[in-house]
Amino acid sequence: MSDFEGLKALVTGGASGIGRATAELLAARGAEVAVLDLDPSSVDKPLLAHRADVTDDASVRAALSAAVTDLGGLDVLINNAGIGAQGTVEDNDDEQWRRVLDVNVLGMVRTTRAALPHLRESAHAAIVNTCSIAATAGLPQRALYSASKGAVLSLTLAMAADHVREGIRVNCVNPGTVDTPWVARLLDAAPDPAAERAALQARQPAGRLVTAAEVAGAIAYLASPLSGSTTGTALAVDGGMQGLRLRPVGQ
Numbered sequence: 001m002s003d004f005e006g007l008k009a010l011v012t013g014g015a016s017g018i019g020r021a022t023a024e025l026l027a028a029r030g031a032e033v034a035v036l037d038l039d040p041s042s043v044d045k046p047l048l049a050h051r052a053d054v055t056d057d058a059s060v061r062a063a064l065s066a067a068v069t070d071l072g073g074l075d076v077l078i079n080n081a082g083i084g085a086q087g088t089v090e091d092n093d094d095e096q097w098r099r100v101l102d103v104n105v106l107g108m109v110r111t112t113r114a115a116l117p118h119l120r121e122s123a124h125a126a127i128v129n130t131c132s133i134a135a136t137a138g139l140p141q142r143a144l145y146s147a148s149k150g151a152v153l154s155l156t157l158a159m160a161a162d163h164v165r166e167g168i169r170v171n172c173v174n175p176g177t178v179d180t181p182w183v184a185r186l187l188d189a190a191p192d193p194a195a196e197r198a199a200l201q202a203r204q205p206a207g208r209l210v211t212a213a214e215v216a217g218a219i220a221y222l223a224s225p226l227s228g229s230t231t232g233t234a235l236a237v238d239g240g241m242q243g244l245r246l247r248p249v250g251q
């Protein structure tokens, strides 16, 4: 497939997990791809790598400008960099709230702000935000993270409305629990990692974790010029977790 032939894409948080799988898939489908990450040291050709912290506006603007120069333009922005938080509304202090919202929400604002002048020059402009099932389902012990992803969902819709007449599409993906280095870190920190993995798998009707490649496939679908009429949507990639209500096994 070469639907991205001739297009230029930037993926934030593209050095690991979902972002890495997305950068590699877009490149395999013909795009020239730059990764923007806190630590892009593991990123290899054909991907271009730029170091930036999405909480630092100057750093984002400098990296985005350098990436656009390297790529020779920008058609596709994947806002994917994000961090997690655990706990109820009582458990995270104000500093943690500011930190997670700064990365997960304002990070997307900063990269999008810097990218829009370039996207306006594109005939196939698309933005895809990595949201989460935490935006649409109440999950225990995820108050702060869920608030950040709820904001991403609303931001996606507002951005889609603001830029539709400029020919810029904006959508998001809502993954369930994805088997990435992030989840591996969570499992490592659990008192019983095997039991925690089993519980996460059982929470998904499909009975297994989502793969990063499956989320990348959904992101590529939304970013592709083949999806020119798709904007303001949230695509669940969650093994049925949001939409299905199964009876217990055997009943």
Ligand SMILES: NC(=O)c1ccc[n+]([C@@H]2O[C@H](COP(=O)([O-])OP(=O)(O)OC[C@H]3O[C@@H](n4cnc5c(N)ncnc54)[C@H](O)[C@@H]3O)[C@@H](O)[C@H]2O)c1
Residues within 6 Å of the ligand: 012, 013, 014, 015, 016, 017, 018, 019, 036, 037, 038, 039, 052, 053, 054, 055, 080, 081, 082, 083, 103, 130, 131, 132, 133, 174, 175, 176, 177, 178, 179, 180, 181, 182, 183
């Ligand atoms: N893994 C899951 O279960 C899951 C589920 C739903 C949504 N998501 C979302 O998917 C996205 C990617 O998650 P992942 O599981 O691939 O995580 P990951 O930890 O494997 O990768 C995240 C990447 O983002 C980068 N990053 C973090 N903070 C940054 C910053 N301030 N500036 C620049 N880069 C930064 C990291 O260096 C890392 O390379 C996140 O937005 C996350 O909320 C993940």
